[in-house]
Amino acid sequence: xxxxxxxxxxxxxxxxxxxxxxxxxxxxxxxxxxxxxxxxxxxxxxxxxxxxxxxxxxxxxxxxxxxxxxxxxxxxxxxxxxxxxxxxxxxxxxxxxxxxxxxxxxxxxxxxxxxxxx
Numbered sequence: 001x002x003x004x005x006x007x008x009x010x011x012x013x014x015x016x017x018x019x020x021x022x023x024x025x026x027x028x029x030x031x032x033x034x035x036x037x038x039x040x041x042x043x044x045x046x047x048x049x050x051x052x053x054x055x056x057x058x059x060x061x062x063x064x065x066x067x068x069x070x071x072x073x074x075x076x077x078x079x080x081x082x083x084x085x086x087x088x089x090x091x092x093x094x095x096x097x098x099x100x101x102x103x104x105x106x107x108x109x110x111x112x113x114x115x116x117x118x
Contacts, residue, residue, distance in 0.1 A: 003026055004024050004096045006109045013116070017085075022036075024077045027098065029098075034050070034051050035048075050070065
C-alpha cells in the first residue's frame with residue numbers, strides 16, 4: 001500500500017535549522033510531483049515547497065524563499081525539506097504530499113511537528 005512517512009521534526013530555537021525527510025513507498029515515486037505543506041493551529045493548509053519528478057524544477061512560498069530548500073533522491077524514494085533561519089511563525093505540522101499531475105492521484109503523509117521557540 002501507499003505510504004508517506006515524514007521524519008525530522010522537533011523543537012528548535014529561532015534562527016536554527018531542521019531537515020525534514022519523507023520516505024515514500026507503494027507508488028512510482030519519480031512519476032510524482034512532491035510537495036511539502038504546513039498547517040499551523042487554527043489556520044488552513046499552506047503549500048510550502050514543490051519539486052517536479054526529475055527534481056529539475058522547484059517552487060516555494062514567498063514566506064520561505066531563501067530559507068527553505070526542497071530536494072529529492074529518486075533512488076531512495078525520499079524527498080527532503082532543508083529549513084534554515086527558522087522563525088516562530090514557521091511553527092506548524094509539516095506534511096508530505098505526492099501528486100500525479102496527469103491522473104490527479106495524490107497521497108498524504110501523517111505529518112511531523114516543527115516548533116520554533118526559545
